[in-house]
Amino acid sequence: MLHLIGLGLSHETDITVRGLETIKKCKRVYLEAYTSILMAAEKETLEKFYGKELILADREMVEQASDDILAGAQEDDIAFLVVGDPFGATTHTDLVIRARELGIKYQTIHNASVMNAVGACGLQLYNFGQTVSLVFFTDSWKPDSFYDKIHENRKIGLHTLVLLDIKVKEQSIENIMRGRNVFEPPRYMSIEQAASQLLEIEESRDEKVYCSDTPAIAVSRLGSPRQCIKAGSLGELAEYESGEPLHSLIVLGNNVHDLEIDFLVEFADDPEAFKALITKDAENFKKEVKIMSYSDDDDE
Amino acid sequence: MLHLIGLGLSHETDITVRGLETIKKCKRVYLEAYTSILMAAEKETLEKFYGKELILADREMVEQASDDILAGAQEDDIAFLVVGDPFGATTHTDLVIRARELGIKYQTIHNASVMNAVGACGLQLYNFGQTVSLVFFTDSWKPDSFYDKIHENRKIGLHTLVLLDIKVKEQSIENIMRGRNVFEPPRYMSIEQAASQLLEIEESRDEKVYCSDTPAIAVSRLGSPRQCIKAGSLGELAEYESGEPLHSLIVLGNNVHDLEIDFLVEFADDPEAFKALITKDAENFKKEVKIMSYSDDDDE
Numbered sequence: 308m309l310h311l312i313g314l315g316l317s318h319e320t321d322i323t324v325r326g327l328e329t330i331k332k333c334k335r336v337y338l339e340a341y342t343s344i345l346m347a348a349e350k351e352t353l354e355k356f357y358g359k360e361l362i363l364a365d366r367e368m369v370e371q372a373s374d375d376i377l378a379g380a381q382e383d384d385i386a387f388l389v390v391g392d393p394f395g396a397t398t399h400t401d402l403v404i405r406a407r408e409l410g411i412k413y414q415t416i417h418n419a420s421v422m423n424a425v426g427a428c429g430l431q432l433y434n435f436g437q438t439v440s441l442v443f444f445t446d447s448w449k450p451d452s453f454y455d456k457i458h459e460n461r462k463i464g465l466h467t468l469v470l471l472d473i474k475v476k477e478q479s480i481e482n483i484m485r486g487r488n489v490f491e492p493p494r495y496m497s498i499e500q501a502a503s504q505l506l507e508i509e510e511s512r513d514e515k516v517y518c519s520d521t522p523a524i525a526v527s528r529l530g531s532p533r534q535c536i537k538a539g540s541l542g543e544l545a546e547y548e549s550g551e552p553l554h555s556l557i558v559l560g561n562n563v564h565d566l567e568i569d570f571l572v573e574f575a576d577d578p579e580a581f582k583a584l585i586t587k588d589a590e591n592f593k594k595e596v597k598i599m600s601y602s603d604d605d606d607e
Numbered sequence: 608m609l610h611l612i613g614l615g616l617s618h619e620t621d622i623t624v625r626g627l628e629t630i631k632k633c634k635r636v637y638l639e640a641y642t643s644i645l646m647a648a649e650k651e652t653l654e655k656f657y658g659k660e661l662i663l664a665d666r667e668m669v670e671q672a673s674d675d676i677l678a679g680a681q682e683d684d685i686a687f688l689v690v691g692d693p694f695g696a697t698t699h700t701d702l703v704i705r706a707r708e709l710g711i712k713y714q715t716i717h718n719a720s721v722m723n724a725v726g727a728c729g730l731q732l733y734n735f736g737q738t739v740s741l742v743f744f745t746d747s748w749k750p751d752s753f754y755d756k757i758h759e760n761r762k763i764g765l766h767t768l769v770l771l772d773i774k775v776k777e778q779s780i781e782n783i784m785r786g787r788n789v790f791e792p793p794r795y796m797s798i799e800q801a802a803s804q805l806l807e808i809e810e811s812r813d814e815k816v817y818c819s820d821t822p823a824i825a826v827s828r829l830g831s832p833r834q835c836i837k838a839g840s841l842g843e844l845a846e847y848e849s850g851e852p853l854h855s856l857i858v859l860g861n862n863v864h865d866l867e868i869d870f871l872v873e874f875a876d877d878p879e880a881f882k883a884l885i886t887k888d889a890e891n892f893k894k895e896v897k898i899m900s901y902s903d904d905d906d907e
Contacts (some may be wrong), residue, residue: 321717324623415724519764
């Protein structure tokens, strides 16, 4: 049987009791090590805590050698550990589909992930629209599909959770050319870079989806002992020092409820100024949508 | 200190190791008992597992007597246990705001909730729009704000998670009039009733947001040993026998990805027929949106 087990957000003890019991009886235990990191625990800490050796599974192994992971799982118990919840990333769905094809039973032991734990900032989960991803821009590659999705969310008043890029096992072009298995240090996008990239795309697309005064929330090290939540404008967050990873960014919708505001202001340097940003954003954005909806009609 | 601890979805062992360690050191332990239920464990099972007596906290206590819950939490450790994750429901945000006012520190120990574990059905979480709630209709009260929200989601191709009503500690009008503290048995909305109520509102509003052929997913007893996922049309699910609670319903968006379909068809009685529903829904809905967007323009 394949056991997909979520590890939660940060500590080695964030695993569930049932997850831990299951690991202990498994023949092989894989740790997925490319979509996220467990913030307060290293591989060795986990191995000691579980009393089991862990096999690191990188993207290549999961996507191209999934049959090795699943070998013998018709009879043996195999665990596949994922930071957060196992169904946060597409590639794990692939693994389950492959298991089914091989006649392998599976079960999921769920855990918290940023997708639900982000409620800790005080925004209500049912006021979020679709979640978007933001990748590291290069000089020639600045994918901006997130911009249209934030627009869709904001048109109907909803908040947007922006998941920030993680790069592990990157190779330099020189090392790829020379066939050297040398990897760059892992990179995790900071709040500063995320907010700057968002504003860069607003500047080039200029569809007034948001601006440097748009209220946003920086969620850093969610669920860890050093969790930090900061409320400010996108312009302020572009100059924020967010510190150690992991980070997520939330762009507020233009219809923030009073109870959400009451909770959020605790995370603002200047609560009154932050409330004013929310009011201004709601007014600004309504105006802009009106203008845009006329111009949309003209295009038809 | 106030410790908000998520219990996860089903088993007493779905609590995290850190959550369990924290409960054991707490002076008082409250169990929130009105927004959800832990499916595979009763209060007595939990008390035995934790080695602690639990105080049941109903809505009245949390909303009107929160200071009793928080009494002494400036010095003592008090635990507040919530099925799923603590930030799934509005009233818990209130409790934290009150704790802050009283100068009480708090921490959250997160866990899985339906909001992220629903990914187990194979739909990608980033393809979901806003989540909606569906309450038990009465002859005179059929609130339908969910209808507009499903519409907003489907206009941009997104899935909608529909959370189904739970009624605990209900009193009959006769018992209220006579001042008798007698409560009705708890009620949990079934998939059949949810799908029927959705179709009832489509019939009365007639804005072609969905129809009896719209593909949907019934998620029953998520995370429990008797978890069951069923893919079918809303019309089929209105006649489904969903069995023991808890249930959630997903109305598919009209832009289902191939990988999502590959995973979903396993849950359909007739995979080819279900695929055909998805194709038909995408075509139907695009047509209807076109018609509606013209009529919207006319209204301006």
